[in-house]
Structure formats: C-alpha cells, structure tokens
Amino acid sequence: MQATNALIIAPQWIGDAVMTEPLLRRLHARGERLTVGALPWVAPVYRAMPQVAEVIEFPFAHGGLQLKARRALARQLEGRFDVAYVLPNSLKSALLPWLARVPMRVGYLGEARLGLLTQRLKNPPKQQRPPMVAFYSALSGESDVAADRPRLQIEAARCDAVLDRLGLSRGAYYVFVPGAEYGPAKRWPAARFAELAQRLELPVLLLGSGKEAALGDEIIQRAHTGQRQNSRNLAGRTDLLDAFCLIAAAKAMVSNDTGLMHVAAALDVPQVALFGSSSPLHTPPLSDQAQVIWLKNDPGYQPPLDCAPCFQRECPLGHLRCLNDITAGRVLQVL
Template identity: 60%
Template sequence: MAGTIKKALAKNALIIAPQWIGDAVMTEPLLRRLAARGERLTVAALPWIAPVYRAMPGVAEVIEMPFKHGGLQLKGRWKLARQLRGRFEAAYVCPNSLKSALIPWLAGIPRRMGYTGEMRFGLLTDRLDNPQLEERPPMVEWYAALSLMGQTYAEPELPMKLTGDLRPVLKMPPQLMDQALEELSRIPSLPVLARNSYVVFAPGAEYGPAKRWPAKHFAELAIKIDRPVLVLGSAKEHDIAEEITRIANAQQPGHCHNLAGNTNLVQAFALIANAHRVVSNDSGLMHVAAAFGVPQVAVYGSSSPEHTPPLNDRARVVWLRVDPNYQPPLACAPCYERTCPLGHMRCLEDVSAERVYKLL
C-alpha cells in the first residue's frame, strides 16, 4: 500500500483500459462507481477494445489509442500524452504493465492510481499492492478496488469487502444497435435476426487451446439445437468456426453459420444481446454475454470460474474440477496454462455436448 489518501475526489478522470475484451467488461463496476460519485470519465482504449466502453452508460468519452499489442511505442505515447495535458485531475490505470502507466505520467496528471504492477513506483502517485496468487479475488473485485483509491480510506487489504452490485452491465445505444442489425441483415446467408430466434456460439479463446472446448463438441451441440446457430469470433478463430459449421451442416444443411472474422465487435455485441442463448469458453465474449444478461453456458478448462466467472444470474458453468461424480478427479485444474502441460485435455475433452445441451 502506498499510503492513506486524503484528497478530494477527481472531477475529470482518465481511465487506462485493459487490452482484452473480457478484462474491459470486468472494469464496468469500477467505472459505474466512479461515475456515480460525480467523476466525468474518459476512457483511453485500444481500437479493438473501444466498443466495449461505448456500451457503458457511465463513460462520457472514449479515446482510441493508436497502438498495437507489444512494444513500448514511446513516441506515440508521448504524442497522445501532450494532447491530454491539463484535461484531468486523476487517472486510474487498470493494466499492470509499466507502459500502461506512461501516458498519465507523461501527461502530468496529478493523481495516478493503480496497482504496483511492473515496478511502477515513480509512475503512480497512489498504489495498491497485488495480492498473492492464492489470495487474489475475482477480477471484477480486483478492478473495483481501485475505486477506493479515489476517496479517503485507511489501508484496505485485498481481498476487500466491496459493497454494492459488482456485476458488469453493458447497454448498447439504440441507434448503434439498429445500425449493427441493419448491416448484418445484408448478409445473404443469414436467417432473419429476430430477438431470441437463434443461438450464438463463441468457440474461441485468445489465451490458448487449453481454454477451448473442442470444435467437434460444439458441432455435436449445434446439431441438437432446434434454432439457427451463429458462430462468432475473430479472424484467428475462423478455422475453428469453419470446422464446427462444416460438421454440423453435413447433417443439417444451412443450420450453422460461420461469422468468425466477418463481424466487427459492435455487430458481435448486437448478435449476442439479442440471442436466445450463448455457449462459450471462458473468453471475452463470455463476459460480454454476461454483461448483457443473456442466458448462457460457459465451459471452463485450464482457468477457474472462481476467478473469472460470468457474472450473470442466468449463466450456467461447466467445470469438471468441482464435479464430485467425475473420476478420476481433475486435480490438475486450474493450471492456467495456454496448452495442456499433460497433453490429455481431459478438462475439456470429457465435457460432452449432451451435458451442455441439458443446461440450455
């Protein structure tokens, strides 16, 4: 802990957003708290994350940072920081990286708050220490704890007891929703996108294959579902989605539609928000579905729903690690590895399509 804060609340605050969709969604309760106490919020986000914050009612402005994954890109950060000078009284830095704290520091923002992270002692004026791995709270609480730094407090420790609703909420502006659905309606092969008339699959997970339920299981599930199935994801996940649609359509032609890489994030949000059900891995789109309150089933492998759960009363989770009837017990989970270190992928291979179907 960097010390007790006894300073006035900020009126204009800059939020440095995480670079992953799921993490961005999980910052919403933090932003909601800041907005509720009168802070005007401007979010600086990478272009592929920016749409998440445009669906958060508490955000006044979104600035798209012209950066790519990786690299310090100091010249670009200095240029953006100069444009921001004098605009903000405070900054909340959500990521742990050193580079994420550079812009508030270069912009001369008086109060710069975040976790200690990558040795950021000189870049942040107020810091929280990261909890030990075995003590870390759910990610949404980890982000929401930053709201305690903008008020007077006395040395809180993590995991903190945070009052109020910590479930992320997204709400697309009606005009943005209508525009996205109109754009999607021009795709000739798609069915009519009436609300609750289709099911969305999100079979990807950017982190790695140890978080991805096998495509053959998704395909088997698609065959069981009596509504059209839309498969969403990034261009990197096109081949996974294509395998699902190929297998499913071999038995039910035209039943499954591969949209991976063919929609932008706003269009994906619109499809998820209007879906009858969503089936996914532990991924960014899982958190999007939860924040829109859509009924969903999430399949977990190498990660843990105790740390990054879908915070949605209508969500159902499949995680063999806690299933007393699954034998032999899955003692290796959660391993948090990108690929299965043991090579068997039991945590996902042994989750049947029938099991997921019963939860829909």
C-alpha cells in the same frame, strides 16, 4: 462545483474491459467525468458503457514502450485531467498519465512503476488475488466492491439494423463462441460444438475474431450433415459492437472462458460457460442467467481433475480431459 475529470487507462483484453465497468459506474456516481483510453480492439466495450463521456483510441501496438508515441499523446492530454486510474499492472500503462502530468495517478504496485503513481495499492499475489471485478473496483478506494456486477447497454436501433441486415429475429437463434485467444487449453473441441449445433432446434451463429474463422468453418462443415444446414460462421465478419447486438438478441449462448462470455453476462443473456484450464472462481460470468460447467468441481466426475486449473495455454499432460470429457448432451441438458 466543477466535475473531476478522470482518465481511465483500460486493460487490453475484452473480458477484463467488461469487468472494469463496476469501477467506472462507481466513479461516475460520485461525479467524476470519465474519459477512457483504450487500444482499438477494446475501445468498443467502453462505448457500451453510458457512464463513459469519451473514448480515446490509443495509437499503440503490442510490445515495447513506444515512448515517442506516448509523449506525443501526452502533450495533447496535458492539463485535461485531475486524476488517472491505471488499470493494467504494466510499466508502460502508467507512463502516459505521468508524461501528461496528471496530478493524481492511482494504480497497483508492479513492474517498477513506484515513481509513476501517486496512490499505490498493494498488488496481492496471483494465488491470493480476488475476483477481477473486485480487483479493479478497489481502485475507487471504496468498500463493498465484491458485490458489483458488470452491465453493458447497446443502442436498440443499432441492434435492430444488425438483425435486419442478417435476416434474424430476436430469440430465434443461438450463439456459439468456440475460440479462446489464450490457447487450445481453453477451447471445447470443435466436434462437440458441431454435435451440439446438430441437436438444437434453432439456427446457430458462430462469433469470434478473424483468427477463429477457420475454427468456425470446421464446426460448420461438421455440423452441416444430413438436413441440418442452418449454422452460420460470422467469426471475423462483424465488428465488436455488432457482435454485442447478436449476443444480446440470442436465445442463449455457449462459449469457452473468453471475453465474449463476460459480454453475455453483462448483457444478462442466458449462457452456458465451459471452463477447462482456467477457473470460474477467479473470472466467472457474473449473471444469474449464466450456468458454468467445470469438471474440476463435479464430484461425480472420476478420476478427479487434480491437474486443474493449470492456467496453461496447452494441456501439459496431453489429454485435455477437463474439456474433452464435457459432452454435447450435458451442455444441451443445461441449455
């Protein structure tokens, strides 16, 4: 029996991409051959999923329909696929499978794309939306999707080479991820990260994008006082799969609610995840090795955080109590 050829249109955020892995695992288990189409900064996530046969990096940029580029790629893909799963909710993400004449096109309703999809799931309101893993896995049409947990796999030889190049040993350092692409309301203060680095007995590596290099430098400068000179800022200085390797080999990781938080969970690395303006009820790190600190659900924290989760990029009240009041000592105790 010939395998069903499936095209997966990936989301544009690293964390969301990680949370699609259980869906892809289900599709692969029932015999579908998976090709993932993803933007370049997300594509490496799918190279850490062994069930994915092929990854196509989309030549698209943020914003606009970019119809000319989509039509050109659609002509190359026409006739290759039996089904497409459109994971983002946008109109433009559903255009490519439609232009490529993929017979079956599965996705959630939204952004006036009714005619672009052949199988449409009702999109629940944001306040009623299930956790993201279940939201994506429901596109398989199967039940019991809430029990799934994402898993990633990295080639051991690649990771050994990364550690050798940087002079590191497995389990002999911590990883910090101090940034958050969404905005300041998801970032634990740099001074807190620096204090925690000073109090740890092992070296610290800071990871993130090039946009977060200055934040990493600030933490390094604050942490390197007295005799402590063992923190290194690698934000923007590794590619994504190398960052995965560094996370996989760490003793533990401390991060904000960001994409690499989900990577650590999928690699089953011990971690402390710090939540402020967002909610671990919707996008938790799905691992028994993960510990979440969220003052919103701490009955001992007074006065209560009635403002959280606000899901804003910046604190609308100006105090950012939800993160400022998480002490380095508390994180150290959990670690």
